[in-house]
Amino acid sequence: MTLRERLERSRPSRAGSREQKSREQKTAKKKKKGERKKMNPDDTIKNGPFTWKVVTLLGSGGFGDVYKVYDEKNKSKQYALKTESEDGKKTMLRLKVEVRIMMAITAARKANHGNGNKHFVEFVDRGKSDDLSCKFVVMSLVGPSLDDCRRKYGVCLNDRSTPYNIAIQSLEDKQTNEQIKSIFQAVRDLHALGYLHRDIKPANFAVGFGPTEPTVFMLDFGIGRSFLDPTTKQHRAPRKSVKFLGTLRYASRACMKGIDQGRKDDVECWIYMVFDIFDPEDGIVWKCVSGRDKITRVKDDFFAGKIKEAYKGVPLNMKTIVSYVESLRFQSAPDYPFMINFLYTMSNNAGFPINNINTGAWVGNLKNKKGSGRSSGSRSDKLSGSSDGD
Numbered sequence: 160m161t162l163r164e165r166l167e168r169s170r171p172s173r174a175g176s177r178e179q180k181s182r183e184q185k186t187a188k189k190k191k192k193g194e195r196k197k198m199n200p201d202d203t204i205k206n207g208p209f210t211w212k213v214v215t216l217l218g219s220g221g222f223g224d225v226y227k228v229y230d231e232k233n234k235s236k237q238y239a240l241k242t243e244s245e246d247g248k249k250t251m252l253r254l255k256v257e258v259r260i261m262m263a264i265t266a267a268r269k270a271n272h273g274n275g276n277k278h279f280v281e282f283v284d285r286g287k288s289d290d291l292s293c294k295f296v297v298m299s300l301v302g303p304s305l306d307d308c309r310r311k312y313g314v315c316l317n318d319r320s321t322p323y324n325i326a327i328q329s330l331e332d333k334q335t336n337e338q339i340k341s342i343f344q345a346v347r348d349l350h351a352l353g354y355l356h357r358d359i360k361p362a363n364f365a366v367g368f369g370p371t372e373p374t375v376f377m378l379d380f381g382i383g384r385s386f387l388d389p390t391t392k393q394h395r396a397p398r399k400s401v402k403f404l405g406t407l408r409y410a411s412r413a414c415m416k417g418i419d420q421g422r423k424d425d426v427e428c429w430i431y432m433v434f435d436i437f438d439p440e441d442g443i444v445w446k447c448v449s450g451r452d453k454i455t456r457v458k459d460d461f462f463a464g465k466i467k468e469a470y471k472g473v474p475l476n477m478k479t480i481v482s483y484v485e486s487l488r489f490q491s492a493p494d495y496p497f498m499i500n501f502l503y504t505m506s507n508n509a510g511f512p513i514n515n516i517n518t519g520a521w522v523g524n525l526k527n528k529k530g531s532g533r534s535s536g537s538r539s540d541k542l543s544g545s546s547d548g549d
């Protein structure tokens with residue numbers, strides 16, 4: 160049954176009654192408040208050659224929902240369908256930006272004969288649903304986010320070589336094939352395509368699904384931005400001031416201060432994420448601090464080396480990477496190989512040599528998952544700001 164049919168069926172037969180009116184008023188009020196229509200299992204969205212059928216809701220973000228779906232022609236392959244409500248002009252930009260970046264990734268993959276860029280999901284379809292008043296994008300399905308792995312499935316991500324493995328995969332992989340000159344992955348891949356992510360955090364990285372479980376995938380390009388001038392293809396000049404957007408806990412100090420971001424800011428957020436993975440208790444000491452200014456001050460202190468507690472569960476050698484990132488400027492191109500090799504050495508020295516980065520150290524843990532499933536819910540790190548409309 161299509162969503163339209165379902166909605167038609169659920170329409171009451173005796174219109175005009177008082178109850179009907181009050182119900183309509185309530186619905187209108189809810190709609191005004193931004194409540195969006197959701198799909199149920201077996202609802203479908205037709206789009207060109209595809210008929211996307213909902214299996215379940217995977218999760219909800221501030222601007223839309225993500226469903227597990229399959230195309231009716233091939234039930235064996237499942238995908239993720241992400242919606243974005245059409246209420247509100249600015250929110251619409253997020254899916255548009257996301258699709259633009261996915262297209263850039265698809266083009267880069269094609270140019271590289273399908274190689275590289277393995278830390279990104281594949282773009283499959285895009286469209287619009289009038290019934291749901293939303294736009295949507297369909298992409299390959301991945302497993303739970305690193306955040307969900309920890310909190311819903313009870314997977315210990317700070318065990319032995321696992322934090323090093325995640326740190327490396329989320330930044331860049333070691334080049335393993337001489338013939339592929341440029342294997343760019345995750346943060347570095349995205350930068351190589353000319354884009355910043357601007358919302359690096361454990362909720363925006365996920366482990367793969369099924370055979371790709373050992374791979375870390377970067378998700379959600381909704382607030383990404385090109386750092387290249389569209390005409391000259393040179394690095395853009397910094398804008399004078401920028402509205403906050405991102406997640407308070409993981410945002411870079413420049414972002415917190417309304418300063419335009421460069422590649423160094425994604426790497427700064429990546430540092431916060433890595434500290435959080437190494438030590439979920441104390442790695443990010445501003446977890447209990449509220450207010451943008453206060454959090455910014457603690458982050459400043461962290462980079463000034465004044466926060467010793469941050470290294471309780473994080474190897475002290477991370478200070479080298481923190482100092483290196485601190486030395487970067489707005490237009491700097493981060494030295495990813497330096498950071499990667501440093502992480503490999505750190506892992507080795509800690510007694511957890513990584514012989515094969517493609518074997519996620521967490522694999523198997525997910526199979527003994529504690530959580531009952533994946534659904535929407537409040538998240539302590541969900542403190543996103545609004546889009547700055549670029």
Ligand SMILES: Nc1ncnc2c1ncn2[C@@H]1O[C@H](COP(=O)(O)OP(=O)(O)OP(=O)(O)O)[C@@H](O)[C@H]1O
Pocket residue numbers: 217218219220221222223224225239241280298299300301302303304307362363365378379381543
């Ligand atoms: N390709 C995908 N495969 C499987 N799950 C996905 C996929 N993309 C997103 N998800 C999951 O869907 C949920 C919602 O993701 P989404 O990016 O819309 O919102 P969010 O990041 O939680 O919120 P916001 O974008 O408002 O910060 C998350 O649990 C995310 O892990």
